[in-house]
């Protein structure tokens with residue numbers, strides 16, 4: 001659950017990889033529905049609520065070998081993957097009666113699953129791409145290579161796409177952003193602690209091996225890997241850190257195209273913009289001018305031959321999952337095993353389900369929705385959203401630190417929030433995307449180009465609020481500050497988040513608090529800088545802004561004290577927006593529950609009162625296990641806190657929690673200086 005713009009949307013398994021699996025599970029793991037048997041009654045909820053709610057689940061649910069972590073989200077996600085697999089298998093037979101959509105999703109999956117064809121083709125599918133790199137004649141031609149490779153999905157030099165204009169939300173403009181690195185974030189290149197130095201060493205070894213797999217000698221490949229590291233490090237040093245990127249003013253620099261060319265003179269911008277496929281435009285957002293200045297320096301200082309090395313690496317890195325198993329395994333060994341602690345590669349079908357879902361998400365999603373989510377699901381969720389919106393409105397009215405002027409603006413913003421529930425009103429049209437049976441890599445490259453072009457086609461057109469950022473089977477939810485709307489896909493509107501068989505208290509603590517979480521993103525440290533129309537505009541009085549900042553500082557300090565993994569603590573500033581949203585979401589979901597109960601005390605279920613069950617509804621969705629490697633990665637790149645702190649951090653700020661569980665004033669789950677924003 002991440003907010004847009006600027007924040008990274010972190011799913012729980014983001015790094016794809018391929019090859020065979022020794023131990024493919026044939027059944028989805030875990031029991032998704034909550035039961036009181038999950039509670040560890042030997043633990044006092046006032047001492048450690050997370051352990052009371054989750055320690056039994058954690059003991060009974062070790063991390064499966066093919067995952068870097070395992071939580072309630074993953075259980076649900078995996079169920080969805082089994083369902084999608086069965087559907088894709090059904091359409092993968094070469095049947096002339098299939099519809100256009102069925103042909104695309106079926107043939108994509110069939111091609112991806114056909115390992116023997118992929119093995120026998122070897123690296124041949126890359127030949128044209130490698131030749132195009134080899135044929136570059138001058139550094140001016142780097143623009144041509146960037147066009148070709150970026151369109152195909154390789155992260156070369158920087159990233160280019162479209163975005164709403166931060167200051168005029170009705171307009172979609174072109175945007176150039178930092179990029180070009182193989183490691184997950186700039187911090188991996190610049191941190192000086194022993195673990196980071198070791199990871200960089202292992203990364204260079206990995207890059208070397210990939211060059212060897214392309215046929216280069218060990219000595220040549222070793223030198224090439226060093227070149228790649230040198231170029232990527234220069235880009236990383238010029239890039240802005242993730243915490244700074246949460247500040248919209250730091251990533252909004254709209255300028256004339258000719259000024260970008262002046263700022264970054266060694267890169268051929270004219271050639272790039274003519275080739276990239278964007279409508280002609282006079283201006284664009286250059287998120288971080290300093291990055292492009294330094295990138296230009298790197299272009300100037302680095303030889304053409306070294307650039308060719310870098311481009312070859314980015315190409316093989318981007319395409320590895322669709323190449324023969326030696327590439328797949330080497331890619332897995334570094335990115336999943338070394339970096340995230342995953343022990344074994346996921347079975348091929350899972351990887352192909354994920355690639356198909358990434359490349360043809362709404363084609364698959366349309367069928368998934370037919371199977372799982374009816375119109376009544378949409379209606380029920382919408383009703384809950386309305387209750388949460390009402391609670392947030394009452395909460396804003398009652399704030400003692402916010403003045404009437406800002407309150408009025410906050411109410412306008414809240415009333416304008418759009419709700420997207422379940423699935424899009426109109427499905428994406430994939431008819432111009434060719435999916436060819438037997439061409440796994442080609443399908444993937446064409447799908448990347450299709451998506452790249454689809455994003456560029458938005459430039460200069462009115463914003464399409466029906467365009468969803470991810471397919472409906474996704475187990476996630478988001479708030480988008482520029483659209484001022486929330487998105488709740490069908491994938492998350494299921495147990496344990498929402499359970500038709502559970503009582504209101506559990507559901508308000510689960511999906512209710514998640515809805516509240518997303519709504520309050522509109523009012524977190526980042527979202528609060530955008531107005532009701534999605535424009536970056538201050539609507540706060542100076543005094544109220546100060547009050548807001550001192551309250552969010554309390555939250556940042558609180559979470560900065562929590563350990564994430566052995567030697568690392570949570571980054572309270574990077575996770576601030578999410579922590580504010582967790583705390584606010586819980587509070588308004590609790591208010592909504594009380595108003596839906598309307599004074600009548602419901603009968604306890606499993607000897608637990610409605611109030612107690614509400615907090616369990618929240619804790620239950622965050623039960624999780626993570627490898628140390630994965631926890632280490634997330635503390636750097638994930639704007640969310642670990643599950644333990646999403647639970648204990650939020651409940652320990654709530655007097656309602658201590659009342660529900662009759663905690664003593666000095667209990668560990670009772671914070672002495674509790675933080676409260678919303």
Ligand SMILES: [Zn+2]
Pocket residue numbers: 001002003517518521578581
């Ligand atoms: Zn969030």
